[in-house]
Every structure is written in C-alpha cells, then in structure tokens.
Amino acid sequence: MTAPQALREQAPGRTAVVVGGGLAGVTAALRLADAGVSVTLTEARPRLGGLAFSFKRGDLTVDNGQHVFLRCCTAYQWFLDRIDARDLVHLQDRLDVPVYDVASGRTGRLSRAGLPVPLHLAASLARYPHMSLRERASVGRAALALRGLDLADPALDDIDFGSWLAARGQSARTIEALWDLVGVATLNATAAHSSLALAAMVFKTGLLTDPGASDIGWAKAPLGELHDGRGRTALDKAGVTTMLRTRATALRPAPGGGWQVELETGPGRCAELAADTVVLAVPQREAHGLLPEGAVQHPEKLLQIGTAPILNVHVIYDRKVLHEPFVAALGSPVQWVFDRTESSGLTGGGQYVAVSQSAVEDEIDLPVAVLRDRYLPELERVLPDARGAAVREVFVTRERTATFAPAPGVGALRPGPVTRAPGLYLAGAWTATGWPATMEGAVRSGLHASAEALSALGMPVDNGVLEAA
Structure with missing residues (x-):
C-alpha cells in the first residue's frame, strides 16, 4: 500500500523531519509522506519499532515483551494495513481468556x-x-x-x-x-x-x-518482522528517507524559518537537517531535552510523567506444557503466560513460553537466578504439565521504562501534539491521546501529530483515517 506518485508531487518544497522510529514516528512519517511531504525519519537505534521489537538469541527470534491489541484498537489495525502486515497477526473471532486459579486448581474463562x-x-x-x-x-x-x-x-x-x-x-x-x-x-x-x-x-x-471490542489480537511472527521489516518497506515505498543509528542532539529555529535538526550519525560524526516541520516522536524525557525554550508552556510537566516497567521471563521446556495460546493466572505471582514457540522459530520439539509481568517495580532489577527460582516453581503451579518437564533454558528481558505510569493526575501532565513553536509537534504514547501507553496510543499520537502538521502546512488531511481511529 503506497501513496500515488502524483499525490507526493502535490507539495514541492514541503519538508519534514520525524525524530524517533517507534510506532508513533513511523505513523507520522507515513502520513506526511502520503500527503506529499518530503520526509526524513531519524532513529537512534539500529532498527524501527521502539519498544515493540525483536532480537536474535542463537537460533531463536525473541520479542522483547509480549504485545497484544484488541479489536477496538482501530488505529493500530490501520497501521498494520498501511505497512501490509495484517497477515502477520491473529485476531480472535470472539474474546476467550482462560484464567487458572492455583488455589482451587480450576480454570474459568472470560x-x-x-x-x-x-x-x-x-x-x-x-x-x-x-x-x-x-x-x-x-x-x-x-x-x-x-x-x-x-x-x-x-x-x-x-x-x-x-x-x-x-x-x-x-x-x-x-x-x-x-x-x-x-x-x-x-x-x-x-x-x-x-x-x-x-x-x-x-x-x-x-x-x-x-x-x-475486547477480542484479543497478537503477532504470529516476530514483532521485528512487523514493525521493523514491514515498516521499513512501507517507508521506503512511500519515499521516506530513513536514517538509523542517528540521534537528534539539538533542535533550533532556522534563520529563514523552519527548523534545523542537529544529528549525531556515529562516533565523532555529526550532520544537520533543515525542514519546515519537525515531529518529535521520542520518550518524554528525551523530548524535554530537545524542546526549544518556550515551545511548551510547562516543560517540567514532561519530567513529572512517571514510568513503569515490564518484565518477561522466557522459559524453554523439552515438551508442550501450555495447550492454549495464553493463560492468565490468579493466586500466583505469575500474571500471563504466552506460547511463543512458533513465532520464535523454535524447532526440534519442546515449547517456548513467556511469562509477561506488568507493574513489577519490585522485581525489575532482580538477578536472573532469583527470578528463575521465583518463577519456575510458580509455572509448575500454573501449568500442571510443567511439573514433569525439563527446563532447557531461562532468560529474562526487561523494559525499565516500558510505559508511562497511569497514576492519578497524569492526564494533566500529558501534552497534546501542538506546541507553541510553529512547525513543531509532539507524538508518542505518553502524549494526550486519552489512551494508556499501548501500541494503539502510539499510533493515534502519530496520526494526530501528522494531521496537525498537514493542516498547518495548508495541505489536505484525510479525516476518514482519524475518525476510524
């Protein structure tokens, strides 16, 4: 799915830099490019996808954490269609969540x-x-x-x-x-x-x-194949210039109007980009460091938005121990367990499960050995078939600032996409989307930031996309 070439030629001279290659940044870049803006996307990491990514561990492809979406997540589903990745996800026909209570040994279903x-x-x-x-x-x-x-x-x-x-x-x-x-x-x-x-x-x-609305969806393939692989292909087809391993270090108004973005492209290597429009699609603390003075009324509020961690404990067994795509647990430290065998590429028998733990401030920095001793016995309580299974491998992934903390009062701290500085916009799940820190919220923020940018440039905005989201 690409923008017609004629559409891209409607706005000669219109340029934009999107700082940040997470879902918010990729969304904003695609929407701006589809409308005819010449877009450069910069990302400090060597990949796209933000905090929803994959990495290689031996022969396995490992997602950093379990990410799901719901049928009501219309913006994220638009994003999947836009990057031609609908075939890489599964969406339940009807909500079905098995919930196992270790105290009673009974499984109920929502x-x-x-x-x-x-x-x-x-x-x-x-x-x-x-x-x-x-x-x-x-x-x-x-x-x-x-x-x-x-x-x-x-x-x-x-x-x-x-x-x-x-x-x-x-x-x-x-x-x-x-x-x-x-x-x-x-x-x-x-x-x-x-x-x-x-x-x-x-x-x-x-x-x-x-x-x-609550039917659950999840990736059948590694997240990197969706957000980095298909995302990068979509950006290339849309004519976006993507600069990986490129960190924005400063942002200042250009003398003749627009913006100058200073970049670090490698050890001792710097560059500079000029653009009419800049979208900052980076975490709130990084945005605070880049925002010019006066761009937002109360910049200190960005630093007051707390963060919350997510921990994943990955376990590979020598046999099948989980007989459904996922299970939730009660009466145990274990929250949710997901089958990751197929998406990881595990072969030779056995099963790969991931324990997804949210709101774990007291555990996020514990050593792997401690987490292993804590969670392996608990998995045997939650998954009875694990009691006789051999454990081949245990490893842990941690996102210490996985989301913004949804504490009371956070709504007053989250800024909208428009700043006081003409041509400068904010995006990210932490901005005022009305949603918690989800993939849906990230995509929505990118849609709204790009819509505001296009409107300011006097260019048409596809309100159908925004209404669908």
Whole structure:
C-alpha cells in the first residue's frame, strides 16, 4: 500500500523531519509522506519499532515483551494495513481468556457471546468460578456505573480506580480476579495506582461499547518482522528517507524559518537537517531535552510523567506444557503466560513460553537466578504439565521504562501534539491521546501529530483515517 506518485508531487518544497522510529514516528512519517511531504525519519537505534521489537538469541527470534491489541484498537489495525502486515497477526473471532486459579486448581474463562452490550459478557460472568455469586452480581453494578462516567470529565483523572471500585462494592477478590486481571495488563498498574480516567477509558472502550471490542489480537511472527521489516518497506515505498543509528542532539529555529535538526550519525560524526516541520516522536524525557525554550508552556510537566516497567521471563521446556495460546493466572505471582514457540522459530520439539509481568517495580532489577527460582516453581503451579518437564533454558528481558505510569493526575501532565513553536509537534504514547501507553496510543499520537502538521502546512488531511481511529 503506497501513496500515488502524483499525490507526493502535490507539495514541492514541503519538508519534514520525524525524530524517533517507534510506532508513533513511523505513523507520522507515513502520513506526511502520503500527503506529499518530503520526509526524513531519524532513529537512534539500529532498527524501527521502539519498544515493540525483536532480537536474535542463537537460533531463536525473541520479542522483547509480549504485545497484544484488541479489536477496538482501530488505529493500530490501520497501521498494520498501511505497512501490509495484517497477515502477520491473529485476531480472535470472539474474546476467550482462560484464567487458572492455583488455589482451587480450576480454570474459568472470560468470554463473550454474540449478544448486545452488556449481555455479551453476562453468561461468562455467571459461570466464572473465581468469584462468589455475590461478587459476580456486584460486577454488574460497577460496570453500569463505569458505563455512566463521562470520559471528558477532568475530575476522573484525580481519582484512583481502586478506591472507586471499593466504594462500589468491589471486594479485594473481585478486583484481583477481574478488574486487575485486565487492568494490570492494559494499564501497567494495579487499580490502586491507576487513574480512574484511564481505567474507565479501557473498560468502557474494551468491554462496554461494542460486543467484539475486547477480542484479543497478537503477532504470529516476530514483532521485528512487523514493525521493523514491514515498516521499513512501507517507508521506503512511500519515499521516506530513513536514517538509523542517528540521534537528534539539538533542535533550533532556522534563520529563514523552519527548523534545523542537529544529528549525531556515529562516533565523532555529526550532520544537520533543515525542514519546515519537525515531529518529535521520542520518550518524554528525551523530548524535554530537545524542546526549544518556550515551545511548551510547562516543560517540567514532561519530567513529572512517571514510568513503569515490564518484565518477561522466557522459559524453554523439552515438551508442550501450555495447550492454549495464553493463560492468565490468579493466586500466583505469575500474571500471563504466552506460547511463543512458533513465532520464535523454535524447532526440534519442546515449547517456548513467556511469562509477561506488568507493574513489577519490585522485581525489575532482580538477578536472573532469583527470578528463575521465583518463577519456575510458580509455572509448575500454573501449568500442571510443567511439573514433569525439563527446563532447557531461562532468560529474562526487561523494559525499565516500558510505559508511562497511569497514576492519578497524569492526564494533566500529558501534552497534546501542538506546541507553541510553529512547525513543531509532539507524538508518542505518553502524549494526550486519552489512551494508556499501548501500541494503539502510539499510533493515534502519530496520526494526530501528522494531521496537525498537514493542516498547518495548508495541505489536505484525510479525516476518514482519524475518525476510524
């Protein structure tokens, strides 16, 4: 899928530099190039994809962490179509999440029926064995209260989700077995440490709007094949100049208008790019360091946006121990376990599973040996077939600043895409998308930053793409 050559020739002389090759930056670069802007994309790493990437470990291709999306993630699905990568993902026909409780040894399922909202989840909750009848009944009342919240109300951002749930009759067990089961994976924080505004957005959009909104999707191939491989091909076809291993070190207004971007292209090697438009699609602290004085009203707010880690423990067994694509766990430190055998290229028998752990500030820096001793016994509790299996290998991936922290008050810190400096825009999942730090939020930020840039250049904006997102 490429932009027609005639369209690219509509805007001679229009130039843009996009700093950052994550999903936000690649999205912005593609949208600007499709509209006829001459775009250069710079990325400090040797690859595209930001924090959703792969690397080689011997014969395996390893994703740095497990990333999923939902059917309601329309912007990310647009992105997949734009980079011609739809064939590399799987999307459930209907939501189905196996949830294993180690205390009872029972597996329940969170699934949906083909009924209107909220009846689509009623049968599943009625059969869900991990809560009492009274607790299951209380969920419906809390869900109706969530559905009635106005997501545009700024007061929601100052309230923590845990207190709000407790005030509506949600027990500690209900929060663990349902609200945190979903919320920790999507927000990277427990209910007690999550803004009600972001939590309400997640649950309203994913569970209380369209019956199929919460169907889960994931990559069948390594993330690098999607975001780096197919992404780079799409950029090349769109005419974008991509500069990897290139770090932006300074940004200043050009004397005749526009911007000068100073770059470090290697040890002792520097370069400079001139452009009408610059999109900074980098993490908030890096953006703070590059922003010219006066570009945003309160630059210190960018440094006040906290970060939260994600840890993945990768285990290769000599036999199959997980018989579904993934399973969630209760009553265990283990949160979610995913089968990564096929996507990693593991051959010769055995199975590769990844334990995906969000909101793990107390574990992110523990040595591998400690994590191994902690999680291997827990996996035997969560996956009974692992009890007799031999462990071939254990390794760990850590993203210490995987997401912004969705704490109460964070909404007031997140800037929009438009700065006070003409021609300078911000993108990234940490900006004011209304979404938590997800692949969806990153793509949305790139769409909105590029739309603002095109509008300022007097160029047409495809509002259909924005409305679909």
